[in-house]
Amino acid sequence: MEWKDKAATREGYGNALAELGESYDFVVLDADLAAATKTGVFKKKFPERFFNCGIAEGNMMSVAAGIAATGKIPVVSSFAMFAAGRAFEQVRNSIGYPHLNVKIGATHAGITVGEDGATHQCNEDIALMRTIPGMVILNPADAREAREVVCAALEHDGPVYMRFGRFAVPTVTDLPDYRFEIGRGVTLAEGTDVTIAATGYMVHLALEAREALASEGISARVLNIHTIKPLDQEILVRAAKETGAIVTAEEHNVNGGFGSAVCEALAESCPVPVLRVGVNDRYGKSGKVPSLLEEYGLTAAHIAEEARRAVSMKK
Amino acid sequence: MGKSYDSLKETARRVRVGIIEGVYHAACGHPGGSLSIADILTYLYFEEMNVRPNEPKWQGRDRFVLSKGHTAPALYAVLSERGFFPKEDLKTLRHIDSYLQGHPDMKGTPGVDMSTGSLGLGISSACGMALSAKISGDDYRVYTVLGDGESEEGQVWEAAMFAAHYKLDNLCVILDWNGLQIDGPITEVMNPTPHDKKFEAFGFHVISIDGHDFAAIEAAFEEAKTVKGKPTAIIAKTVKGKGVSYMENAVEWHGAAPKEEKYLQALKDLGE
Secondary structure, three states, X not given: OOOOOOEOHHHHHHHHXXXXXXXXXXXXXXXXXXXXXXXXXXXXXXXXXXXEOOOOHHHHHHHHHHHHHOOOEEEEEEEHHHHXXXXXXXXXXXXXXXXXXXXXXXXXEOXXXXXXXXXXXXXXXXXXXXXXXXXXXXOOOOHHHHHHHHHHHHHOOOOXXXXXXXXXXXXXXXXXXXXXXXXXXXXXXOOOOEEEEEOHHHHHHHHHHHHHHHOOOOOEEEEXXXXXXXXXXXXXXXXXXXXXXXXXXXXXXXXOOHHHHHHHHHHHHOOOXXXXXXXXXOOOOOOOHHHHHHHOOOOHHHHHHHHHHHHHHOO | OOOOOHHHHXXXXXXXXXXXXXXXXXXXXXXXXXXXXXXXXXXHHHHHOOOOOOOOOOOXXXXXXXXXXHHHHHHHHHHHHHOOOOHHHHHHOOOOOOOOOOOOOOOOOOOOOOOOOOOOHHHXXXXXXXXXXXXXXXXXXXXXXXXXXHHHOHXXXXXXXXXXXXXXXXXXXXXXXXXXXXXXXXXXXXXXXXXXXXXXXXXXXXXXXXXXXXXXXXXXXXXXXXOOOOOEEEEEEOOOOOOOHHXXXXXXXXXXXXXXXXXXHHHHHOXX
16 A cells, blocks of 8 residues: 655644644643654744753653642543553552643554664553543544644543554544544444454555455454544444454554453453464564564565454364 | 640641541550650641642642651541541541551542551652752752651661752651660660761751750751751650550550550540
8 A cells, every 4th residue: 555644643742732832721741752752743833831850761751640630630641651651550549549630641662663772662561550530541543633642631530541653653533534532442444254453554554454354355343442542342343253363463462451341342242253463472572663564574475464353263 | 935835736636636546446556656646646647737638749848758657547537637538537547448547548548648557758758759849949858756766767867868968958857766666775776876967977967855845846847947957856755655545655655556455544544
């Protein structure tokens, strides 16, 4: 497939903060990564509403909780590894437990961080955030949808974890009838033989896989599941019933993440074969992003391969 | 001099009784560090802080964060004494379905401004509240009580750095220096002293007092309000278990509740 309009979801995030800062009353906190997380775009426009917390992510999360406790909305940013990983306990206890209105913008999620390698490639954040009661997890497919995510997060009353990537991704949601709503998956392409439920960076690869499968006579449905929590059970169960097999695709460890969430949901209501494409319980490593995607199986070819296997597993 | 603090002393005595009632009826909890901060909390809620017990979420109120959240029995006792909820409810502390959780829960308990319990987090949230007041030009102040053992948490010093960096002169940190933590004397477990020099180095105005002397407590809070451009840390030397003879300076009463005989002894010590 020929893609155009490539931009990283973190770009969409930073631009959305700067744009929505006009109409929404919020403050932005960062931990010395404003240039990379793109909160710097907001900082440039609204310097009096931007607060650098230095390299102290745990403190930053609890500070954000305090700000929210007084009625303001803080948007707090760092890399996913530090926002969800290092500061997990602060997110859980300071923000999650009192259900405070804090929006966490976590960038550089997954292995598309690239050359920085394993210490910065967070493949665990979805799993961690998913265990926090009341936490909403949003994972946009492209920079355009990243704006929708920020907007929806600001409208939502309660904690939200927004997951963004470093690497440019093609625009796939710029469609006439596209409607973003928290907790509602989107059918990007219809299909009858198998469903590819994808999230974040993997969504455009799912569409590529669908094209490859079509040439072999396999009809694949593609879902963009931008909300990992609360998960859209309805669209998944319908897909399971109508196509009989599911492949999940995520830029995250297959253990505990999006694929696990789909398995849990379907096991309880409509068990069908589910194959999970993602990082297969490994650490990342340094390298160019395309090489990494190849090595870790985060490719359209691998999704298609798993889709074929899923079809063969159907009763 | 000459000013009488009899009324505050009597209130603090009743707060201590409330602590013992709560912990006894819970059959668990943390009496030692609750008793050590009873005088400070009494002064805060009866003299210092601008609060409305019948309107606990009043936006203009001064905020309090119990960073050493395990001493919730003291906070609950002082809140009930101040009229935020019935004193009788102290006996439901830690019971199933009680709104008095083992550690403070801002969602469930009237007058609790921040959920705390995991050490080191509360002081950061107090910083967030103080920064928020600065952002919108509100004149409320923020108080937080920190444990001396708690100061072994690195986040405490991240927060201290933050408070000084943003010149949070509306923030007052009170360190409860009772000298004991669960595993023993703080200087033996992991020595965090000297607190005064550390807070000074982090950019705080530091005041050292006897945390059971109301005249000194009053003078410290008055001084804190005159400090501009930097936060204040009050290092309050206290006695763990203060007021109950067998609990004073006894590490085993950090996290243990008295059984009936000891309970009655405690009430007797407290003049009940």
